[in-house]
Amino acid sequence: MEAGTSAPLGQGDAGYGGASVAGAALATVFFPFIALIVALLLLGNQSDPRKRSQLRTWAWISGAWLALGVVLAVLLATVTFAVGSAGSIQVSSPQVVRSGSPAQRSGPCSGGPMPGSPAKQIPGTHKFVQPCAFGGTATITLPSP
Numbered sequence: 001m002e003a004g005t006s007a008p009l010g011q012g013d014a015g016y017g018g019a020s021v022a023g024a025a026l027a028t029v030f031f032p033f034i035a036l037i038v039a040l041l042l043l044g045n046q047s048d049p050r051k052r053s054q055l056r057t058w059a060w061i062s063g064a065w066l067a068l069g070v071v072l073a074v075l076l077a078t079v080t081f082a083v084g085s086a087g088s089i090q091v092s093s094p095q096v097v098r099s100g101s102p103a104q105r106s107g108p109c110s111g112g113p114m115p116g117s118p119a120k121q122i123p124g125t126h127k128f129v130q131p132c133a134f135g136g137t138a139t140i141t142l143p144s145p
Contacts, residue, residue, distance in 0.1 A: 015048075016054050024058050039058040109136040110136055111134035112138070113130045
């Protein structure tokens with residue numbers, strides 16, 4: 001046989017069968033990192049050009065599926081962090097001075113912000129004050145644009 005020519009297609013050049021391809025597909029979907037390693041290990045030991053082509057395709061698909069999972073995980077973490085840090089709530093209670101007594105009372109918002117009550121913006125800031133259900137106020141700080 002001359003150099004640069006391939007052998008005619010015979011019985012050995014059929015490639016992998018349906019069960020092997022189905023197993024590879026399942027492994028790629030559920031275990032892409034392991035599937036990538038297996039595909040590359042099998043590719044190194046395979047001399048049949050048809051099977052090498054199938055293994056190379058399997059390795060590329062496994063790598064792409066793995067990369068997509070990593071990108072989605074990073075995107076989800078970024079969005080979760082952005083939403084979690086979008087606004088912080090700072091709860092405080094106003095100073096109450098009782099008549100005839102110099103004592104002052106301060107403490108946290110009791111009962112949480114009152115549902116349905118309007119929040120008033122503190123001029124010149126991104127902070128809003130809302131009354132609490134059982135006394136005090138809640139200061140809500142929004143991020144600056």
